[in-house]
Amino acid sequence: MKVLMRGNEAMAEAAIRAGCRTYFGYPITPQNEILEYMAAHLPAVGGACVQAESEVAAINMCYGAAAAGVRTLTSSSSPGISLKMEGISYLAGARLPVVIINVMRAGPGLGNIAPAQGDYFQATKGGGHGDYRLIVLAPSTVQEAAELVMLAFELADRYRVPAMILADGMLGQMMEPVELPPPIPPERIPPKPWALTGAKGRPPNVVSSFDLDPHRFREILRGLWDVYRQIQRDEVRWEEYQTEDAELVLVAYGTMGRICRTVVRRARREGLRVGLFRPITLWPFPSEPLRRLSARVPVFLTVELSAGQMWEDVRLSVDGRAQTPFYGELGGVVPTPEEILNEVKKYVRG
């Protein structure tokens, strides 16, 4: 049954259905409905929701809960995610499968509360210190937001790698019909033999991101990067729309991805052969499918709510085989389909 739900609430409900039983957060617009929803609904399923004293406290509470083996969520918006970055690096180092939702707003600094995509670099290239990656999933509808939250918990647990949902203010605030995925029965969640559950009758487990011996630490990180390579091989997700005969392919994710879908439909109505390539995993970035597409598509127009961040990954993937222009907006301004279509017409004619 379809229900009309806000993106923030659908993500929170999906987390509960994924078996998330602890949430730690600190309020910030435009994602407060996640905290509110968790406060209202987690206790009823035997979970705990804590409004922490700060973002730093919240992310470290996540560290503790995840180390104890509990599916754990935190959420914030851009400036708050910056505050969590030290903790996220620690999660990555300690291999703790926390799910983090970033409902992006315009930055840098305090910026404003309008939708933006300026945190792509932070999410996909590190953000915190050290040699690590997050699994980064970018929903473009409320439906997909719910589904990707479920997937984020599954992937985070499977690989022991923290996962981030990179949404934005528009997706968080808007309501859309959504068919909520069914809850995962607790017995279907795989056991975590590494968790700190009390060492009675077994050798103690250690969860840590610390090793003073460079050679030993190198081996730990080599193992981590083996896992990252496996994720790059097996977990790349993207969507192609009308790319078969396209003379120009728009590359856009999240909110821009859905708007560009409308651009493709309008362009097609005018006889322009335009398609869409929409990365769903931002890390691992779908480089290989984009590279294959660049063998026959002459123009890839990247569209972002930023000055051009994913654009760098597009150019690395296309690697000079096609034109790679960019169109973006700054400061929380969302371009209309018409504006993007006008940009498209600079490169293709009907």
Place this chain on the structure above:
Amino acid sequence: MEIGVVFAGFGGQGILLAGKVLAQAAMERGFEVTWLPSYGPEMRGGTANCTVVIADEPVGSPIVDRPQILVAMNGPSLERFGPRVAPGGTIIFNASLVSAPFARADVRLLPIPMNAIAQELGEVRAANMVALGAVVKVLGLFPLEAVAEALSKELGARGRERLLEVNRQALLRGFSLA
């Protein structure tokens, strides 16, 4: 087909609820739909607005620069959003609160005394439903009953019988005036 409807007014006039009920009704009748509120500091004691997009294919942007229908429940909303309405569109405004003249030759202007009608019905808070009734008529996509059902659903446990009946009357009055 993609129709953008903007509801705007004072915080407290039920702007967000009216939009949500419309979106809910459209969803139940099989349309693609989005609802996007204004959010943040402007909601505290100031103005409120929301945008509903109803379409027969997936909605790209829930942000609408040129709405086909505007519901302006007060003067400032009419001044702010009135000039943005698409040519050929409709502006439904609250004649009970809007005194300054607003002129545009390329849109249909539909003055409805929303507060006066709601007061007549004994529930001033039902002014938003008078507006919504008019929107349903102008849209012509589904019967008023679809919205009445969505409203009952939305009010749920809050919906006392009398309140529901007053709101139904308000919807009907707005519908018949459009």
